[in-house]
Amino acid sequence: MPNVTETITGPDGAQALILLATAGATAASWDSVVSPLAEQFRVVALAPKGGTLDELGAQVIAALDELSIDRAYIAGAGIGGLTAVWLAIHEPRRVSRIALVGSALGVSSGSAVDTWITPALAGRDAALVAGLQAQMDTVGEIAEVDSSALAEDLGRVAALTLVVAGAEDPLAPADAVRAFASLIPDARIVVVPGAAHLVAVEQPAILSRLLLEHFGSAATLEVGYASRRVALGDAHVDRTIAGITEFTEPFQNFLTRYCWGEVWTRPELSRRDRSLATIASLVTLGAEHEIGIHVRAGLRHGLEVQELQEVLQHLALYAGLPRAFGALQYVQRILIEDGLLPASPA
Incomplete structure (x- = not known):
């Protein structure tokens, strides 16, 4: 070098x-x-x-x-x-x-x-x-x-x-x-x-x-994919790219430029804070299919397991017990899969 x-x-x-x-x-x-x-x-x-x-x-x-x-x-x-x-x-x-x-x-x-x-x-x-x-x-x-x-x-x-x-x-x-x-x-x-x-x-x-x-503020595909890889990892983004079809390509390009290239790179919030806000939003919406990738992104961005536990308890008050409890089980499974929690006896 x-x-x-x-x-x-x-x-x-x-x-x-x-x-x-x-x-x-x-x-x-x-x-x-x-x-x-x-x-x-x-x-x-x-x-x-x-x-x-x-x-x-x-x-x-x-x-x-x-x-x-x-x-x-x-x-x-x-x-x-x-x-x-x-x-x-x-x-x-x-x-x-x-x-x-x-x-x-x-x-x-x-x-x-x-x-x-x-x-x-x-x-x-x-x-x-x-x-x-x-x-x-x-x-x-x-x-x-x-x-x-x-x-x-x-x-x-x-x-x-x-x-x-x-x-x-x-x-x-x-x-x-x-x-x-x-x-x-x-x-x-x-x-x-x-x-x-x-x-x-x-x-x-x-x-x-x-x-x-x-x-x-340069919301290009290049910037968007770089930001997306930082958050979600190369393997996830490579699978996403491999699965793009002629029908889904316009949507994926929009998502990559606007969401990852423009919003996720704005300096006013750290990536850690954006992950926390995103997880809270997904739990509130009941969008469990998206929670896993953003839990992993949050961990990459510096969130601690205890913070995930705490935010889910907080969301029980504002998003409702059923959704928060369902997300708790889902997040626990992700953390066990990634070796961050011991396997559940059940």
Whole structure:
């Protein structure tokens, strides 16, 4: 595996999201936003070594190949954002959507922590300053990257693009970021207050919401099937696909795009909470034929056996004793089959 790969986390089989660090930083510069992103995506944080944009792009492609990732969402900070643009231009089949954070033509790599975060934050968090300085010291001196060649090709970016600027960024000022974004077709620009160059460090809640909104709203079959596999497992989805007929295909495509690609990937609820809500709904409806797959999905998403026991008791009050009791027997059978409960003496 190329030495640019530093962090991999998130559900196996989920849509890949690549995070590219800015020049001089390590993948740790993304740490504050990784957890909420990993709720929905297989997150791979990379810190390509210095070089031209061609060389940086080649390093990312090599990492994707090593990880068997055919196509990915890509978010990059600073030079990492310019690398994402290069990939969208030169390797469009490998890129779905891109997000650029603190990126502009002619952006400097910066050589001091006070260009990465606002003076206000630096003044109140000495430990953070020390950590960022350690990243700079680890990476060492980074040569400036010539981004001028990108200018003439920005109109070729077909990937849907989010551009984020820190309102107090001295390396990529907001006006320069706006000018950069204006050259990319249909790019959305957001300026984040109270942030300098490393928006992920300074305003992680805002940035994570922006990224989840941008990357999580692509209700394609590809995204839907990836989400469906995370919840239900490869074996179940493979059986479903094998059973699709000409008659059922339109419905299955709709279900996969809308249910799994759009709703299940929304960031406002975790997958665990969506599983709990789904199980409760199915019990209330008496749809026992669907309970089994969602119990197993809930367990994959972090539900505990005791929580399933508790929610069924709670549902006895609101959905009725007969339905809750029937579901209790059904759920117990699933848990016994999966070795999570001992076999019933009966």
